Amino acid sequence: MRAEKENVYLSEISGWIQLVFLPAALVAMWYAASANNWVRKSILPSPATVLESFQMLNEKGIFFEDLRSTLMRIIVGFVCGATIGIVMGVLIGIFPTVDRFTKVSIAIFRPIPTIALIPFVILWLGIGENSKITIVTLGTFWALMLNTISGIKNVDPKLIELARMLKKSRFETVRRVILPFALPSVFTGIRLAASSALAMSVTAEMIAAQNGIGYRIMFARNMAQPGVMFIGIVELGLFGMIIDLLLLRLQDWLFRNR
Amino acid sequence: MGNIALSIQDVSKVFTINKQDLKVLNNISLDVSDGEFVSIVGASGCGKSTLLRIVAGLETATNGSVEFNGEKVTGPSSNCKMIFQESRLFPWLDVESNVGFGLDRSVSKDEKRKKAAHYIDLVGLKGFEKAHPKQLSGGMQQRVSIARSLISDPRLVLLDEPFGALDALTKIHMQHEIQRIRQQEKKTMILVTHDIDEAVYLSDRIVVLSERPGSVRQIVSVDLGHPRDRGDDSFTYYKNKILRQFFTKEKGADPDYVI
Structure with missing residues (x-):
């Protein structure tokens, strides 16, 4: 019994090791590369530089201000885009007439990369918060509308027939x-x-903003602060990972019976 | 047997597939009495499921008509429920809610729960009210769908190969259950199947359809009491009688070969 328990424990540890091995190795290589001057400092900042940059950003309160600005734009834009996308998707999915009326417009507008619309959005809405939120809205709208439409159109016809039989x-x-x-x-x-x-949101911030993670990365490039750029990039990676992990958890919980 | 509950009159059905007409049913006439159990058997593709769907109002006949309780069938009726080969349950609802889905929206929540409990008990699923479909076996899922069809207390229950997807043992068990439910609830039932054993076990009358386009080849009355013994000589007699129909080219002619 005890041996079995130990085995379970061991396999759990080895599972964790497998998960963190590659990130740890990358950090180690980065450390070794800068300690031994394999890469020029202006191209690859050393861990010490990055840490210094972080302290600098943190002391000035910039780090959290950027994070907060970007997060706000994402949340507001996402809520707008998701609402419009789901409502449109439901209407198009359920009413064939709406589907036909919108089909051609969707076919034309869909291939346009949202980035290409940024100049226009700025022209119309200025460089304030509204334009950035609009760009995030545009970026989220499509994914939701298209997935809602396909979800509705893929409904099992046998279940529809069942509802018909039951006179719903x-x-x-x-x-x-x-x-x-x-x-x-x-x-x-x-x-x-x-x-x-x-x-x-990051793209919009890179083009026109006074704060946010995207702005900070672009700003650091102009100021030749690779440490700050580095922080922004890693921050985005971690940020995206956490959001997706939370959504995955939510998904597993919501659809646990399916 | 009581009055005529269902009357199928000269029903024909033509499907148009790729601009080509395909006749699947040819002048079918059949009367079913109140409380009767009728099976429709035939080779696959003979249109027996289509006939059932026309009776259910899910499909319209090209010619002829169906009358149910003296009224012409033009669409699904609340007095007639169909049980499909697949259980067609909603994975996001538990057993109780799936069964309750068979009731009208006007029924109160309390009433719904009470009725659901009764029919869940009837199909032998007591204790599984809060289970979700994926936690149930195929046979149990089909029981849920039976309860969902019975909960609105329809006069006529149509069964479209309801046990076709189940394993042999579960199937025998479910046939017994249907027999029991039928006795208890006094329903008129029409079963479409290609399982002759199942038809003889359950039916008062068996309608044998010809190959496509399906027409009534023979109607056999099964004069045996319930429950029936599958090993009995008379049971075998009826089975052979039906089976022979499948291997006879013309009405009344000798079989092509002996089974």
């Missing part, structure tokens, strides 16, 4: 059969939209 009204069929069935697909849209919201 159209409204009840939508509410109790079609929408619950489409939900996992909508959630996939939410996860895609979340990473796209992060990307769009």
Whole structure:
């Protein structure tokens, strides 16, 4: 019994080692490369430089201000984009007439990268907060609308037929059969939209902003502060990872019965 | 047997597939009495499921008509429920809510719960009210779908190969259950199946359809009491009688070969 327990314990430890091995190795290599001057300091900042930059940003309160600004833009833009996307997706998925009226416009607008719209958005809305939120909204809207549409269109026709056999009204069929069935697909849209919201917010900040992670990276490039750039990049990676982990947890919990 | 509950009159059905007409049913007429158990057997593709779907109002006949309780069937009726081959449960609802889905929206929550409990008990799933479909076996899932169809207390229950996807042992058990439920609830039932054993075990009458386009080849009355013994000589007699129909080219002719 004891041996078995120890084995479980050991395999758990080895599982953890496998997870952190590569990141740890990368950090170690980075450390070795800068300690031995394999790469020039102006290209690859040393861990010490990065730490100094972090302390500098933290003391001035810039670090959290940037994080907060970016987070706010993501949240507001995401909520707007997701709401519009889901509502549009439901309307298009359920009403064939709406589908036909919007089909061509969607086909034309969809391939346009959101980045290409940034100059126009700035022209219309200025360089204030509104334009950045609009860009995030645009970036999240598509993923949600398209996933909602496909979720609704992929509803098992046998379940629709069942609802018909049970004499359910159209409204009840939508509410109790079609929408619950489409939900996992909508959630996939939410996860895609979340990473796209992060990307769009950083992009917008790089072009026109006075704060935010994207702005900080661009600013650091102009100021020749590779340490600050480095912090911004790692921050984005960790940030995106945490968001997706939380969403994955939520997804597993929401759809635990399926 | 009581009055005629269901009357199928000269029903034909033509499907148009790729601009080509395909006749699947040819002048089918059949009367089913109140409380009767009728099976429709036939080779696959003979249109027996289509016939059942026309009775259910899920499909319209190209020619002819179906009358249920003296009224022409034009769409699904609340007095007629169908049990499909797949259980068609909602994975996001528990057993109780899946069964409750068979009721009208106007039924109160309390009433719904009470009725659901009764029918869950009837199909032998007491204690599984809060389970979700994925936690149940295929046979149990089909029991849920049976309870969902019965909960609104329909007069007519249509069964479209309901046990076709179940293993042999579960199938025998479920056939027994249907027999028990039928006696208890006094329903008119029409079963579509290609399982002759199942048809003889359950039916008062068996309708044998010809190959496509399906027409009534023969109607066999099974004059045996319930529950039936599958090993009994008379049971075997009826089985052979039906089976022979499948291997006979023309009405009344000798079988092509002996089974």
